[in-house]
Amino acid sequence: MPYLSPPPLALASTRLAGKVVLVTGASSGIGAAAVRRFAEEGATVVAAARRADRLADLSRELSDAGLAVSAVACDVRDEDSVAQAVATVVERHGRLDGAFNNAGVGGAHVPFTELSTEKFDQVIATNLRGVFLCIKHEIPAMLASGGGAIVNTSSIGGLVGGAQNGDYAASKWGLAGLTKCVALEYARRGIRVNAIAPGPTDSEMFGRWMNTEARREMIADAMPMNYIAHPDDMARAALFLLSEESRWTTGVILPCEGGASAD
Numbered sequence: 001m002p003y004l005s006p007p008p009l010a011l012a013s014t015r016l017a018g019k020v021v022l023v024t025g026a027s028s029g030i031g032a033a034a035v036r037r038f039a040e041e042g043a044t045v046v047a048a049a050r051r052a053d054r055l056a057d058l059s060r061e062l063s064d065a066g067l068a069v070s071a072v073a074c075d076v077r078d079e080d081s082v083a084q085a086v087a088t089v090v091e092r093h094g095r096l097d098g099a100f101n102n103a104g105v106g107g108a109h110v111p112f113t114e115l116s117t118e119k120f121d122q123v124i125a126t127n128l129r130g131v132f133l134c135i136k137h138e139i140p141a142m143l144a145s146g147g148g149a150i151v152n153t154s155s156i157g158g159l160v161g162g163a164q165n166g167d168y169a170a171s172k173w174g175l176a177g178l179t180k181c182v183a184l185e186y187a188r189r190g191i192r193v194n195a196i197a198p199g200p201t202d203s204e205m206f207g208r209w210m211n212t213e214a215r216r217e218m219i220a221d222a223m224p225m226n227y228i229a230h231p232d233d234m235a236r237a238a239l240f241l242l243s244e245e246s247r248w249t250t251g252v253i254l255p256c257e258g259g260a261s262a263d
């Protein structure tokens, strides 16, 4: 039984034409797919992460293909680094219209009493506090640009509970609360704030956790749609929430998990 999704959809449009978009967690997986997708949809994209070599390769490849992509090094756990990344976008392109706050790390997947305080703090520092810092610095830049759209990456782990997932779930459920509160606060000031909640998606994080063929097939079998998502499937969901097509949608956590949270 194949466990990966079909190849990326061959649908094209220009839903982000004229928009300047920052993507965090852009050096691999869902973030790298989003950089590619958003740029193909007409956006000027700034790709952010810690691994500068990966970002350089991605932005070179896409720039060579005629797309508007550049890179900025950023550690979302460090407020100065986040502030500098947002400032770099505005210096380069004069505005910020969209942000995909996608950087994240996996949980420990250990019994609860074996979950160290250090690991819990690490997961919260990236997945929750990191998105808080991004939003904090993105909003002033978006207000100065006349409004914008923010999409955060939550998880199916932020929609349902799961054994041995307390650190990761706490970060992603917290992110849902953050998303809804900021959405309400800025709804009348032209900034929409939503999140996608991916289910199992073929990425480095997923590969580290599901590190054998047998485990990957087991997860695919457990999915209602019987396969693991392609990162581009998540990029397309984020694209919808960033684009004007969702102009009446804010404060939503969009399940993108093949039906896994439906029952």
Ligand SMILES: NC(=O)c1ccc[n+]([C@@H]2O[C@H](COP(=O)([O-])OP(=O)(O)OC[C@H]3O[C@@H](n4cnc5c(N)ncnc54)[C@H](OP(=O)(O)O)[C@@H]3O)[C@@H](O)[C@H]2O)c1
Pocket: 024, 025, 026, 027, 028, 029, 030, 031, 048, 049, 050, 051, 052, 054, 074, 075, 076, 077, 102, 103, 104, 105, 106, 126, 153, 154, 155, 156, 157, 197, 198, 199, 200, 201, 202, 203, 204, 205, 206
């Ligand atoms: N794959 C799944 O099954 C799945 C399911 C639900 C939710 N998600 C969520 O999807 C998002 C993307 O993950 P992925 O699956 O695409 O995994 P991935 O391939 O491991 O990508 C994670 C990205 O986050 C970046 N990152 C991690 N810590 C960072 C930090 N401190 N500062 C800046 N960037 C940082 C990494 O870049 P550097 O290491 O270069 O900094 C990398 O680009 C995460 O928020 C994850 O929780 C994934």
